[in-house]
Amino acid sequence: MPVFKTPFNGYSVRLSPFYESRLAIATAQNFGILGNGRVHVIDLSPTSPIINELIAFDTADGVYDVAWSESHDSVLVAAIADGSIKVYDTALPPHSNPLRSLKEHAREVHGLDYNPTRRDSFLSASWDDSIKLWTLERPASLRTFREHAYCVYSVAWNPKHADVFASASGDCTVRIWDVREPGSTMIIPGHEHEIFSCDWNKYDDCLIASASVDKSIKIWDVRNYRVPVSILNGHGYAVRKIKFSPHRRNLLVSCSYDMTVCLWDFMVEDALVGRYDHHTEFAVGVDLSVLVDGLMASTGWDELVYVWQQGMDPRAA
Numbered sequence: 001m002p003v004f005k006t007p008f009n010g011y012s013v014r015l016s017p018f019y020e021s022r023l024a025i026a027t028a029q030n031f032g033i034l035g036n037g038r039v040h041v042i043d044l045s046p047t048s049p050i051i052n053e054l055i056a057f058d059t060a061d062g063v064y065d066v067a068w069s070e071s072h073d074s075v076l077v078a079a080i081a082d083g084s085i086k087v088y089d090t091a092l093p094p095h096s097n098p099l100r101s102l103k104e105h106a107r108e109v110h111g112l113d114y115n116p117t118r119r120d121s122f123l124s125a126s127w128d129d130s131i132k133l134w135t136l137e138r139p140a141s142l143r144t145f146r147e148h149a150y151c152v153y154s155v156a157w158n159p160k161h162a163d164v165f166a167s168a169s170g171d172c173t174v175r176i177w178d179v180r181e182p183g184s185t186m187i188i189p190g191h192e193h194e195i196f197s198c199d200w201n202k203y204d205d206c207l208i209a210s211a212s213v214d215k216s217i218k219i220w221d222v223r224n225y226r227v228p229v230s231i232l233n234g235h236g237y238a239v240r241k242i243k244f245s246p247h248r249r250n251l252l253v254s255c256s257y258d259m260t261v262c263l264w265d266f267m268v269e270d271a272l273v274g275r276y277d278h279h280t281e282f283a284v285g286v287d288l289s290v291l292v293d294g295l296m297a298s299t300g301w302d303e304l305v306y307v308w309q310q311g312m313d314p315r316a317a
Helices: none
Strands: 003-005 009-015 022-028 037-044 051-059 063-068 075-080 084-089 100-103 109-114 121-126 130-135 143-146 152-157 164-169 174-178 186-188 195-200 207-212 216-221 230-233 239-244 251-256 261-265 272-276 283-288 295-300 304-309
Touching: 003 051, 009 295, 009 304, 022 075, 022 283, 022 295, 022 304, 037 063, 037 075, 037 304, 051 075, 051 084, 075 109, 084 109, 121 152, 121 164, 130 152, 164 207, 174 207, 207 239, 216 239, 239 283, 251 283, 251 295
Parallel strands: 009 063, 009 283, 063 109, 109 152, 152 195, 195 239
Antiparallel strands: 003 304, 009 022, 022 037, 022 063, 037 051, 063 075, 075 084, 084 100, 109 121, 121 130, 130 143, 152 164, 164 174, 164 195, 174 186, 195 207, 207 216, 216 230, 239 251, 251 261, 261 272, 283 295, 295 304
């Protein structure tokens, strides 16, 4: 399956919601501690393992996340270590990019998510402990959400309710928000260590997953969140990112500092249904295609991006 080498350390990978063979990659120099960044947009060949780089955008600081626009097939947003969000258009040459730079966060922007139902707005999560709501039409954010007591690493829109989203933080909580409400509507004290990632189930809008430094993934039902629906143990180190399948209700994928990508069925006793150990450094980015059932992508600090079909060996040519 296709492999792409990046000059810098991989941080995030996102498959396009418009083109089944296109993906964007966020990378940062020197493991994101200090140095430049680059956003790569690549196209897979349907007939060969060769990957074609469509375009790349260089940044003065590391790039921690990317998110595709849900309304413009060539537009993506990037989370930058200087606290800015850069907006890029892959249909324009690099010298015409970024289209704009949105700078309000006081510290690194770590996570982004585009609204999949309304398609006109996106969220940013920052190490300044806040979340901001944006549209591409306005140069200033629409709203700032401040409740978390430590870095916010991840934000995720609910797939069915256009005003509801969740956030995961280093303060060991997941918070549920409704943009129509003044504050968070729910606080889930999910783990005893930092929570790096959260995602909503795509078939049951009351189920949400959280992933933590404590090596576990927990599934929660927001109607009764005192006890998790399921606890998924199997990673050897912190779980960095999780994603529910857009095609199968009970399936989710995770990646970890233990260098593996894992596939889980949270409704069965032996929940771990697949483990991929193709990375040789921290695995920090993973995604599942909304267009192709079972198509997966991952990236890590080994400067490699893998794209493969569930059940296949990511390293197989």
